[in-house]
Amino acid sequence: MRGAVQAQALPRPGAARAGWTEWLVSTDHKRIGVLITGTALVQFLIYGVVALTMRAQLARPDQHLLSPQLYNQFFTLHGTGMITLAITPFALGLGVYLVPLQIAAPTIAAPRVTLLGYWLYVAGSVTLILAAVIPSGAATGWWGYTPLAGTRFSPGTGENLWVVGVFLAGVGFLLLSGTLGWTILTKRAPGMTLMRMPLFTWSELVTVFMGLSAFPSLLAAMAMIALERAAPGSFSSNTWNLLYENLFWFYGHPVVYIMFFPFVGCVLECLSTFSGRRSFAYQGTVLALLAFSTLSMAVWGHHLFASGQVVNDYYSMTSILLTVPAGVEYFSMLGTLLHGKMRYPTPMLFALAFIPQFLIGGLTGIMVATPAFDYDANDSYFIVGHFHYTLFAGSVFGFFAGLYFWFPKATGIRLSEALGKLHFVLMVIGTNVTFLPFFGLGILGMTRRVATYPGNEGFNTLSFIASIGSGIIGLSIMVFIYNLYISARRKVPAPPNPWDAFTLEWATSSPPPRYNFDAQYPVPRIRSYAPLLDLRLAQEQMGTVLAGRKNS
Amino acid sequence: MRPESRIPSAGVIAGWGIANMVMALVLVGFSATAVEYPVYLAATILVLLNAAATWTALRRRHGRPPTWRETPPGDSILIAALAIFLAGLGWAFSWYFLPVAVPLLILAARRELKMRRQRSSV
Numbered sequence: 001m002r003g004a005v006q007a008q009a010l011p012r013p014g015a016a017r018a019g020w021t022e023w024l025v026s027t028d029h030k031r032i033g034v035l036i037t038g039t040a041l042v043q044f045l046i047y048g049v050v051a052l053t054m055r056a057q058l059a060r061p062d063q064h065l066l067s068p069q070l071y072n073q074f075f076t077l078h079g080t081g082m083i084t085l086a087i088t089p090f091a092l093g094l095g096v097y098l099v100p101l102q103i104a105a106p107t108i109a110a111p112r113v114t115l116l117g118y119w120l121y122v123a124g125s126v127t128l129i130l131a132a133v134i135p136s137g138a139a140t141g142w143w144g145y146t147p148l149a150g151t152r153f154s155p156g157t158g159e160n161l162w163v164v165g166v167f168l169a170g171v172g173f174l175l176l177s178g179t180l181g182w183t184i185l186t187k188r189a190p191g192m193t194l195m196r197m198p199l200f201t202w203s204e205l206v207t208v209f210m211g212l213s214a215f216p217s218l219l220a221a222m223a224m225i226a227l228e229r230a231a232p233g234s235f236s237s238n239t240w241n242l243l244y245e246n247l248f249w250f251y252g253h254p255v256v257y258i259m260f261f262p263f264v265g266c267v268l269e270c271l272s273t274f275s276g277r278r279s280f281a282y283q284g285t286v287l288a289l290l291a292f293s294t295l296s297m298a299v300w301g302h303h304l305f306a307s308g309q310v311v312n313d314y315y316s317m318t319s320i321l322l323t324v325p326a327g328v329e330y331f332s333m334l335g336t337l338l339h340g341k342m343r344y345p346t347p348m349l350f351a352l353a354f355i356p357q358f359l360i361g362g363l364t365g366i367m368v369a370t371p372a373f374d375y376d377a378n379d380s381y382f383i384v385g386h387f388h389y390t391l392f393a394g395s396v397f398g399f400f401a402g403l404y405f406w407f408p409k410a411t412g413i414r415l416s417e418a419l420g421k422l423h424f425v426l427m428v429i430g431t432n433v434t435f436l437p438f439f440g441l442g443i444l445g446m447t448r449r450v451a452t453y454p455g456n457e458g459f460n461t462l463s464f465i466a467s468i469g470s471g472i473i474g475l476s477i478m479v480f481i482y483n484l485y486i487s488a489r490r491k492v493p494a495p496p497n498p499w500d501a502f503t504l505e506w507a508t509s510s511p512p513p514r515y516n517f518d519a520q521y522p523v524p525r526i527r528s529y530a531p532l533l534d535l536r537l538a539q540e541q542m543g544t545v546l547a548g549r550k551n552s
Numbered sequence: 553m554r555p556e557s558r559i560p561s562a563g564v565i566a567g568w569g570i571a572n573m574v575m576a577l578v579l580v581g582f583s584a585t586a587v588e589y590p591v592y593l594a595a596t597i598l599v600l601l602n603a604a605a606t607w608t609a610l611r612r613r614h615g616r617p618p619t620w621r622e623t624p625p626g627d628s629i630l631i632a633a634l635a636i637f638l639a640g641l642g643w644a645f646s647w648y649f650l651p652v653a654v655p656l657l658i659l660a661a662r663r664e665l666k667m668r669r670q671r672s673s674v
Contacts, residue, residue: 025630027623106620115626119633127640160644168640185561185606187618194559209568212602213595226643243587250591294568297595298575301588314582318575515620 025115028514029108032118033097034410036176037403039118040089043125045477047081050074052474055434059467061455071451072139073158077132079142080162084169085125087391088255090399091262092176092211095204097410099180101505102201104189104523106515109182117175124169131161138162141449143252146244149225151232160229167222170215170251177211180204191526195286198503198529199272199279202286203265206293210254210261213297218251242309249300257296259391261289263354263398264329270351270401271333273501275340278530281332288328295322305371306378312371319369326362330355345499346420350401353428354394361389364439379449382442388435400427400480405501408494412510416490419483426476433469437462496521502530562607569599624667632660 023031054074057065066074100108108114131138136156140149144166149159184197184205197205224244228235235241272279279285299322301315333355342348364386368374377383400423408414440462446453453459497506505512508521517523527534576592635656642649 022625025625025627027626105618107623111623112626112629115629116633119630120636123633123637123640126637127644157644161641164640164644168636181565181602182606185565186609186613190617194561194564205564206568209565209599213572213599216598217591217595239587242585243591246587246591250595290564290568290571294571294575297572298579298592309585310588311579311582311584314579314584 027107027111027115029096029100029111029114030410030512030516032108032111032114033093033095036089036093036096036118036121039122039125040086040093043081044086044090045481046129047078047086048474048477050078050081052470054078055467055470057452058463060464061453061457061460063452066451068451069139072141072449073132073137075449076138076141076162077128080128080138080166082391083142083255083259084166085121085128087259087395087399088173089121091207091259091395092173092180094262094266094399094402094406095180095207096176098406098505099201099204100183100187101508101512101516102198102503103184103187103192104504104517104526105183105187106517108179109187110179113175114179117172117179120168120172120175122172124165124167124172126165127161127168128165131158131165134158134161143248144225145248146225146228146235146241149228151229159225163222163225163229167219167226170218170222173211174215174219177208177215181208181212184208189523189526195283196526196529196531198265199268199282199285199289200262200265200503202289203261203268206289207258207261210258210293210296214251214254214258217247218255221247221251242307245304245307246300249303253300253303254296256387256390257293259395260398261293263395263402264289266398266402266405267351267354268333268336269501269503270347270405271336272530273405273499274343274345274348274351275336276343276500277336277340278502278528278533279332280335280338281328282529284328285332288325288332292322292325292329295325299369302369302374305374316369316371320366322369323362323366330359345404346415346417346424347401347405347499349421349424350397350404353424354397354401357389357397357431358394361386361391361394364389377442379447380442381438381446381448384448385435385438385442388438393431393435397427397431400424405499406505408498409505409510409512412494413487413490414492414494414498415487416483419479419486423476423479423483426472426479430469430472430474430476434466434473435469437466437469441466497532502533504531506532561610562603565606566600566603569596569603572596572599621671624671628660628663628667631656631663635660 023035026032053066054071057063057071096108096114100106128138134157137158138144138154138161140154140159140162144159144162147153149163184201188194188197221244224235224240224247235244268279268285295318298318299315301310301312302319304310305312305315344352364382368377368383368386404415404420441459444458444462446457446459446463453463494510496509498510499506504523504526507524508517513521524531524535572592573596576589576596579589579592635653638649638653638656642653
């Protein structure tokens with residue numbers, strides 16, 4: 001393999017082990033990636049059902065399907081679960097699977113540490129679910145502000161479990177970020193320079209930079225609550241409360257981008273492949289990703305505008321500056337589409353929907369980055385609409401684009417296109433019917449985290465429409481699950497490159513061999529970030545030359 | 553195709569860290585509270601330490617391609633994660649979990665050391 005691999009013959013203590021137990025202790029990055037993404041997908045379904053239950057409660061005024069305490073536990077589980085246990089691991093899991101393939105590395109750096117990262121994430125997940133289901137479960141929201149999270153206001157064991165769960169998952173993600181970053185920076189194949197890396201790998205690189213900076217802050221915040229709960233009164237002054245809020249949001253805002261950049265990478269890869277051309281302005285896009293991620297570390301204080309304890313000017317400035325690199329990325333996406341030979345399979349549809357939907361989330365983000373508007377919109381449904389447009393209408397659509405795109409590579413079987421398109425249509429309708437009314441509800445003054453509302457406030461119609469929309473999203477997810485089931489039964493085989501894509505993972509078999517490339521599927525020559533396109537163009541050129549000689 | 557610029561791996565992470573350091577210093581210039589900017593500065597120092605580690609690792613390799621060894625299955629990793637999980641439950645519920653967690657952690661450490669000794673002797 002281009003002289004890059006010097007594998008030694010080692011005793012294999014688990015060589016005789018077979019079946020699913022082999023998966024649980026496997027150090028193959030592809031298996032770990034599938035485990036992470038699969039675990040996250042299962043949890044995405046669980047916390048989705050939690051969301052549907054909350055929407056059922058809010059469909060009509062004065063409903064009591066859930067008690068106020070249980071409702072608080074539900075939104076805590078939904079928020080913590082979706083952010084910490086579903087979408088963040090989607091982002092990192094895709095990277096663990098794909099990055100070594102895209103840079104032609106036989107495996108990930110420190111695979112055992114990567115495996116530990118996965119299992120700590122699982123441990124954190126189990127603990128967080130326990131935190132929600134026991135009596136007096138955690139009910140402080142996904143941020144667990146002090147003093148609410150202290151023993152005085154949250155005396156039960158649920159909050160203890162919440163702290164442990166978030167801490168364990170945070171350590172797991174820190175390890176995953178470390179090994180992923182180390183792989184990209186030090187383990188690329190000969191010829192794979194940084195400026196020849198696919199944009200998805202670049203998006204993972206900036207994601208791990210942010211993860212390495214932000215996850216330690218989360219761990220410090222959790223350690224603070226743990227100490228406060230073990231020795232009540234340790235952090236009683238308001239300075240400590242503010243320190244907690246700063247530590248939490250120093251993680252809490254970057255994690256939004258950790259849950260965003262890899263899906264931008266997915267969308268860029270899909271747009272390029274299904275337009276049949278290279279990504280427009282590759283270097284500018286890379287620079288925009290680096291600038292975007294840098295600025296993203298400097299905006300956390302906009303979550304604290306209403307506290308009056310941060311310098312609003314700075315955070316407002318940095319938040320609004322984000323439009324510049326975001327604009328460059330949008331130009332890159334749209335420029336790639338121009339003059340392309342367009343095809344519209346399911347991953348392309350999800351990628352295309354990402355563009356306008358995330359734009360709504362981004363533009364409303366600029367609105368709330370303005371302190372004067374934020375004071376009014378803070379803690380209202382407007383904010384809920386904003387972040388669901390970024391995380392669901394943006395990131396989750398990007399995730400499904402990536403899932404449909406790389407599913408044949410990872411499994412060797414193709415998903416049904418008809419069911420994929422039905423999933424897409426229902427999900428677009430459901431997403432917009434659910435989350436657009438949130439902006440109206442926010443403007444009307446509906447506050448977040450209310451278990452119910454009186455019938456005379458003017459929220460009834462919009463809230464009912466939003467609940468209908470959430471049901472349509474639920475239906476779309478059921479179509480997706482049926483698609484997985486039926487495709488697994490039919491087993492329509494996928495060739496190595498079913499989409500005519502350009503990056504290296506498509507040069508190997510579907511699914512790839514243990515060390516990604518072998519004698520049958522060698523690493524092609526790497527001359528750009530689209531080596532398979534180079535190869536195709538060279539072959540076409542050669543064909544033209546030969547045809548010309550034959551004619552002459 | 554234009555000649556390609558070669559950006560060093562350590563340079564990209566160091567550059568990212570320095571850009572964040574600049575943003576943190578600008579925050580200081582905005583008269584931020586003593587709670588805000590230390591968090592940011594501490595994080596940028598972490599990034600720069602990562603850059604130094606990358607630079608050292610690549611310098612030791614002297615431009616040679618990366619090398620790989622086959623990695624045995626991670627039985628000990630799974631046991632260690634279980635032990636850490638039980639220790640976490642111990643903190644949340646009661647110390648009764650610790651008598652189970654500690655032996656598991658010792659078992660995981662012994663298996664890991666044994667595996668590493670085997671691997672280094674090959």
